[in-house]
Amino acid sequence: MTTAANATTIAHLADAPAEDRLASAIALVARQFPDRTAIVANAGGEARRVIDYATLTAAIMKLEGELAAARPVGIVARAKRVESLVVIAAACGREHVPVAFLAEDARDLVGELRDWVPLDDSLVLPAAAAAGPRREFETVPPQVVVATSGTSGPPKLVDHSWDSLLAAARLAEQWHGRGWLLVYDATRWAGLQVWLQAMLTAGRLVVPASRDPDLVAKACVDEDVSILPATPTLLRRLIASGDRAVVSTMKLDRITLGGEATDAQLLEQAKQLFPNAKITHVYATTELGEVFRVTDSQAGFPIEWIGRPLPGGVRLSMRRDGELLVQLSRDTAEVATGDLVERRGKRFEFTGRRSDVIVVGGAKVFPKRVEEILRGVPGIADARVYGLPSAITGELVAAEIVIHEPLPAGTTPDQVRAASLAVCRERLEAHGVPRVVDVVKKLTLTAAGKIPRR
Amino acid sequence: MPPLDAIAAAIRTVLHDTGRDAKAISPEMLLAADLGLDSLDLAQTIVLLERSLGVDPFRSAPAAAPRPAIRTVSDLVSIYSSALNSPRPHTP
Numbered sequence: 001m002t003t004a005a006n007a008t009t010i011a012h013l014a015d016a017p018a019e020d021r022l023a024s025a026i027a028l029v030a031r032q033f034p035d036r037t038a039i040v041a042n043a044g045g046e047a048r049r050v051i052d053y054a055t056l057t058a059a060i061m062k063l064e065g066e067l068a069a070a071r072p073v074g075i076v077a078r079a080k081r082v083e084s085l086v087v088i089a090a091a092c093g094r095e096h097v098p099v100a101f102l103a104e105d106a107r108d109l110v111g112e113l114r115d116w117v118p119l120d121d122s123l124v125l126p127a128a129a130a131a132g133p134r135r136e137f138e139t140v141p142p143q144v145v146v147a148t149s150g151t152s153g154p155p156k157l158v159d160h161s162w163d164s165l166l167a168a169a170r171l172a173e174q175w176h177g178r179g180w181l182l183v184y185d186a187t188r189w190a191g192l193q194v195w196l197q198a199m200l201t202a203g204r205l206v207v208p209a210s211r212d213p214d215l216v217a218k219a220c221v222d223e224d225v226s227i228l229p230a231t232p233t234l235l236r237r238l239i240a241s242g243d244r245a246v247v248s249t250m251k252l253d254r255i256t257l258g259g260e261a262t263d264a265q266l267l268e269q270a271k272q273l274f275p276n277a278k279i280t281h282v283y284a285t286t287e288l289g290e291v292f293r294v295t296d297s298q299a300g301f302p303i304e305w306i307g308r309p310l311p312g313g314v315r316l317s318m319r320r321d322g323e324l325l326v327q328l329s330r331d332t333a334e335v336a337t338g339d340l341v342e343r344r345g346k347r348f349e350f351t352g353r354r355s356d357v358i359v360v361g362g363a364k365v366f367p368k369r370v371e372e373i374l375r376g377v378p379g380i381a382d383a384r385v386y387g388l389p390s391a392i393t394g395e396l397v398a399a400e401i402v403i404h405e406p407l408p409a410g411t412t413p414d415q416v417r418a419a420s421l422a423v424c425r426e427r428l429e430a431h432g433v434p435r436v437v438d439v440v441k442k443l444t445l446t447a448a449g450k451i452p453r454r
Numbered sequence: 455m456p457p458l459d460a461i462a463a464a465i466r467t468v469l470h471d472t473g474r475d476a477k478a479i480s481p482e483m484l485l486a487a488d489l490g491l492d493s494l495d496l497a498q499t500i501v502l503l504e505r506s507l508g509v510d511p512f513r514s515a516p517a518a519a520p521r522p523a524i525r526t527v528s529d530l531v532s533i534y535s536s537a538l539n540s541p542r543p544h545t546p
Contacts, residue, residue, distance in 0.1 A: 018494070019504075094541060351503065360494070361493060361494065388501060388512070389498065390501065391497075391510070391512035391513050392493050392496050392497040392500065393493055393494060395498045396494070396497050396498065396501060413521075418471075421471055421472075421473070422473065429496060431494060435471070435494065435498040435501065436498065436501055436502075437471075
């Protein structure tokens with residue numbers, strides 16, 4: 001932001017009830033800088049759209065009016081456009097109407113939200129909403145329903161308060177007016193966090209037209225993105241396959257990794273490519289919200305963090321088998337995270353999710369470990385390791401590899417593939433060596449930008 | 455591709471991928487004793503054959519069905535031949 005007065009006002013947003021903050025923050029910017037860009041949608045693509053703060057706040061006020069008249073029991077956000085999701089969230093919060101964000105793979109769960117009214121990109125309440133059951137105005141803050149990503153098990157709906165949804169948002173002045181890249185699905189927890197943060201702090205949300213690494217890099221440069229929240233998998237893809245000439249001109253000053261464990265190799269590459277970027281790793285789940293963040297650009301977290309309360313009252317502990325347990329506060333139960341950690345020197349590093357473990361003839365294989373070895377093979381840009389069902393051994397280790405382009409003269413993809421198998425044989429037990437290795441142009445990823453393990 | 459050719463090609467790939475010498479493969483050869491294939495090698499062979507022949511007779515067999523002994527290359531050939539000749543069960 002350009003004026004100190006504004007900075008103070010944004011910082012004071014934290015004093016407002018959480019459900020009012022989004023609409024208030026957007027209105028605040030719209031009053032002073034109506035033309036300021038709020039969202040650049042389809043960035044880098046043909047149908048690039050720019051939405052300013054005045055347009056956004058006008059749409060919010062219009063929807064607020066409709067919600068006030070119809071008082072639906074809840075709204076299911078069915079919109080595809082990010083700007084519509086922002087409008088729906090802000091208006092529902094302001095009008096104390098519960099709102100649900102269901103990602104594509106969680107649409108079946110809508111049955112659990114009986115009598116809730118769907119709202120699409122038209123932002124017009126269907127006529128049935130006015131005739132349907134009405135909700136009395138309650139003083140209890142409304143909830144926000146978000147579906148889990150389904151990385152481990154089928155998606156399920158999780159109820160949040162606006163307070164928990166916004167708990168991790170940074171309102172201090174250093175965060176104001178920044179360019180944020182949204183590569184996450186806007187309806188999932190991680191995506192919500194990014195656009196809420198951007199809209200609360202007079203930011204510019206840049207939504208690339210696709211996840212193609214060249215396009216993402218170009219969108220970052222053209223739209224002046226300075227903050228990149230991403231999964232390690234998406235960042236790795238950008239570094240490994242993005243046009244190096246463009247990637248190297250990206251002016252990032254912050255990279256926030258989350259959603260998956262990261263590794264020393266990726267952190268090292270990111271530090272070299274973006275020497276001015278502060279790299280943070282956020283540990284969060286849809287159920288727990290943000291648990292902790294690691295800011296020292298090293299993999300894992302310091303061993304001292306286990307067994308003693310962290311700032312904010314979070315307590316981490318570990319099961320005998322290495323699963324990380326989290327207790328958010330004294331009054332809450334300990335939660336098993338499904339994430340396995342292992343001590344390496346002065347750190348606990350993540351070895352993968354319990355459900356990621358591939359069992360080959362009774363022996364356990366950690367796919368992340370195999371991926372790290374593959375990515376270290378000269379000529380390999382990126383790798384994904386997963387389990388294939390087998391009638392003989394239960395599962396079999398399989399891999400996709402992306403070949404560096406261009407390869408040094410005289411080297412073929414087949415040679416790289418053979419070399420990768422030789423390295424794996426040298427460094428892994430027989431059952432851990434991938435038995436199926438496919439050379440691919442790009443890795444298979446989940447909608448959440450993570451690596452699927454099956 | 456006739457099953458024997460596909461099976462021989464798959465076994466050669468398995469041997470090559472695991473750093474062993476590929477050799478001439480004939481039907482009477484014993485998978486373990488002559489070719490040195492273990493259960494992991496066999497599992498890989500089956501995945502490769504599913505790709506080249508489009509069937510996995512081991513997965514589509516009902517769990518209760520007795521699994522025929524697989525000792526020789528020709529045992530594999532007969533399993534795949536009958537799988538290819540029977541109506542294709544729907545596999546997701």
